[in-house]
Amino acid sequence: MAKKHNETLDEIDITVWEWVTTGPPGKPTCAGCHPGGGPLEFDRDGQRYDQVLAANPSLRESLDGDYIGSHWDKSGVLEADCLLCHSPDYDWKGRIGQLKSWNLKWAATAAGRLGIVKGRIFDPETKQLTGETPTVIYNKRLFNEDGKIVLDINYRPADINCIQCHGPSDMKKRGFSWNDPINPDVHNQQGIQCVDCHPGDISHNFAKGHTTIETVRDDLDNTMRSCEDCHTTGYLGASIPDHLNIPPSHLKKIACETCHIPQKHRAAGEYFDSTYGSLHWDIIGEAEKIGYPTDWYPAYEEFDGQIHPVNPIFGIWWGNREADGTVYPLFARELAKAWEVYKDQVTDDNGDGFPEVNRREEIEAGLHALEQTLADNARFVQVHPVFVKGDKLWEFDESGALIGHPAPECKGEAFSISHNVAPAKEALGAGGCNECHGRQGEFFNRTHIVDPFDENGNEVTEPVRWTIGISDFSYTLCAIHCPLVRPWIGGLLFLVFFATTLHFTRYGPHDFGGRSLTPRPDDYERIERYGWVERLVHLIVLMTFLFLAFTGLAFAYNGGRWLQLVFGDTFTPRVWHGWLGFIFGAGVIVMFVLWWRDAVLVPSDREWLRKLGGYLGGHEPVPADRFNAGQKIYFWTVVIGGITLLITGTLLFFRDSLPNDVVFLAVIIHDLAALFGVAGVLSHVYLGTAANPGTLQAIFTGWVTKGWARLHHPIWYEKITGRPAADAPTNAEADASDEANTQASKERG
């Protein structure tokens, strides 16, 4: 808009008068939607336009942005038209016709359908003043005998009154429509009206949401009824979802609209191009016009700490870099003038019927044309045109060579999407995690346009996941992990259970082929295997792991209902999971300090490993120190896995302040480490109980019998007692004993 005070005609773009009265053919003027009053009644000095101009007609020829070229003295001013919002029968197109005819003070009467306005001040077709003074013929049927009018006036503006203005503009920006079976909104279908969520007050300041780009009255942002306001209280009969199967991190990080507006069904704008001096809109999808039926998916952006659906409309425009470095967008008339100079040098490379500036020589031609046409433009101290496409800017350097460089400051903001909400059953994720996280998941795989035409005229897109900070690496990892690895690891737990049961069925307790050691008198004497600190630490790690495993599995497999059943809600176990995870991690570290010396692998462990500890048969005791080779390997696995869980768990504890990619990777690694950990612990429990009788008590009471030690840990036995364990039966003795037993059985039989 033109400034109030201007020094040259070149500075003036659209004036207040043009803002009110001028619009493209078939399109409204800006004041078509502006309801009047305020700045359409009073100028920037607070004076009525018509009175000021009538008193000083020379202002019409001045450089005053409020008055230049205006005819306020004939048209009157545009007072606030109450019926624009409060009459369900309002004739919006009639209002626009009156404005374009400069019948400003007659517009409310005509558009309110109170009567017929005859005559017009200006003929928009011939662009001539008519010399007429419009008159009104009122519809007498609307009047009582006493001369009072009876009108159908809504206290609460009806949806149609809001949509007549917000509909067309938001259709272009967001594919928004209301009361539309093709592009439905579940709230509209439930009879919710605009003002139910956007209530107003006597000062007519309607409650606002918080979108990416709207800036007026930011102090009113987030004053409207939010999703939570109704869907946690049941206001107006709203459903109260429990979202038990949705990870809380999703509810925190992802806006409701992201999942609940999975798709739009009316064409919005995809990019605009101001090259020709008029705004050319390209349309999303295959639709011929904006608003036509088509299906498209929103892109996503993170703002206010949440991922929101957006339509990232891509902008192509031209500017001039002033002496102070500021890039001024050029006016339409300036672009149109330049276009006439170089339009023959620009071709339509993508065949959409519109020539596009995409090749270097075309950009150079445009910049040269602007250098030529802006040369005598008085609004610039320096003529240095630039071409902007999205977040890239091209200009000539000091040597006159064309250079292109990133200019994120030139990129417009995306339009956030918050209407046309789908029913819950159609929301993203209603079909399970893989709907988004799977390899075919649309959420991360969708693309959005980053360049409508490259040098060859081809559209360039990039995955939406990049805009929300998810790298290809972590996405690929997730795409493998979620649909493939996680279910198989879940199956691994059952496989471990099955394998241990099978092992026990085949081999029974681990007693080296059922042989007994040659009895010694002190075999039943107790010796200490674990001190109280070791037992306490093991107990802490065990108990915390059990809790973490139960809750963690519930988190991983969306077992919100289990958690609610046990804990009453799903929030408490998540808090506890975090804090107990730190205790578990600390326990693992203490275990490392206590046992690492005993867990160092030594040459004698090779024999244990070669014989697989005798777990698959064998009659000979195998060498084992305090810990056998299997326990040592398990120990190091626990240490590495525990520390991995501690590190990734710590990252997840502070997930809100970390990049999405880091969180994504941490979740996957944490998940894998935990699932393998659970499988390992199942095996550990089997080996410590059924597979090795007499072992379990050691970790709780601290003692074992010398006989147990001789059998299972002969090297450790020798170190503790100073006596050799070698009198354990040899193979030959065992075989002889077998034969003797067999013979004795036969004799008894």
Next chain:
Amino acid sequence: MQGRRELRWLTTALITLVIASNWLWAGNALAAPQKAGQAQSIPKRHPPFFLRNEAGEVINPLTGENANQPYSPRQTCGASGCHDYDTITKGYHFQQGGDVISDNFDPERPWVLSDGMFGKF
């Protein structure tokens, strides 16, 4: 004697119960959210009113009084204190940045004169 005491106790308990349940019911009724559009003070139909021209004069097409003139929302709706036109038009739908518009609104982007549609572009 014992029976009378029990009867008195039962009667007192019953009355207390009735009062308490009544109080609870009333409390719930007050706490229940008011449904949109059902506020008692909102008239269903706007009462008949005189149209007025810019000078504040009545327009009466039946008598011909100022009958060829457009009505003025300021004079008609804001007449006799019916509606506070000046307060209403300070709302952001009416101002659209007009209340903050200035030639020096944004020194970094000098072409932006306000935060609303009126001056933002």
